[in-house]
Amino acid sequence: xxxxxxxxxxxxxxxxxxxxxxxxxxxxxxxxxxxxxxxxxxxxxxxxxxxxxxxxxxxxxxxxxxxxxxxxxxxxxxxxxxxxxxxxxxxxxxxxxxxxxxxxxxxxxxxx
Numbered sequence: 001x002x003x004x005x006x007x008x009x010x011x012x013x014x015x016x017x018x019x020x021x022x023x024x025x026x027x028x029x030x031x032x033x034x035x036x037x038x039x040x041x042x043x044x045x046x047x048x049x050x051x052x053x054x055x056x057x058x059x060x061x062x063x064x065x066x067x068x069x070x071x072x073x074x075x076x077x078x079x080x081x082x083x084x085x086x087x088x089x090x091x092x093x094x095x096x097x098x099x100x101x102x103x104x105x106x107x108x109x110x111x112x
Contacts, residue, residue, distance in 0.1 A: 002087065012086055015096040016079040018103030024074050036065035 004012070023029055033039075037053055044050040055065035067073045085092050 008086075011093075011096055011100040012079075012082055014100035014103035014107075016075065016082045018099040018106065019082065020071065020075040020078045021103075021106065023078065024068065024071050033068050036061060036068050 023032065036056055038056055040052050040054075041049050042052055053069050055062055055069060057065065067077075082096065086096060
């Protein structure tokens with residue numbers, strides 16, 4: 001049976017959150033999304049600028065684009081990956097700790 005201390009659990013949660021945002025939203029990973037998604041910025045009815053995401057292609061390409069455009073979908077797979085890597089490769093803990101600190105900073109920044 002797996003046992004996770006509460007602080008490690010919080011670190012896993014925040015690291016998963018940060019990695020998910022990195023894949024779905026951050027500009028630095030746009031090259032991952034570009035083959036699968038087209039993003040345009042338009043003015044919405046309220047006058048604010050809105051991103052419009054269009055999924056490219058058919059078949060596998062469309063499927064991957066659908067996953068990459070869904071924060072919840074990517075979040076599940078990132079969480080699964082973080083948990084597996086955390087238990088199988090404990091030496092990766094410092095990386096997850098850095099991701100967790102960045103995730104906590106993003107949460108704090110969004111609330112200010």
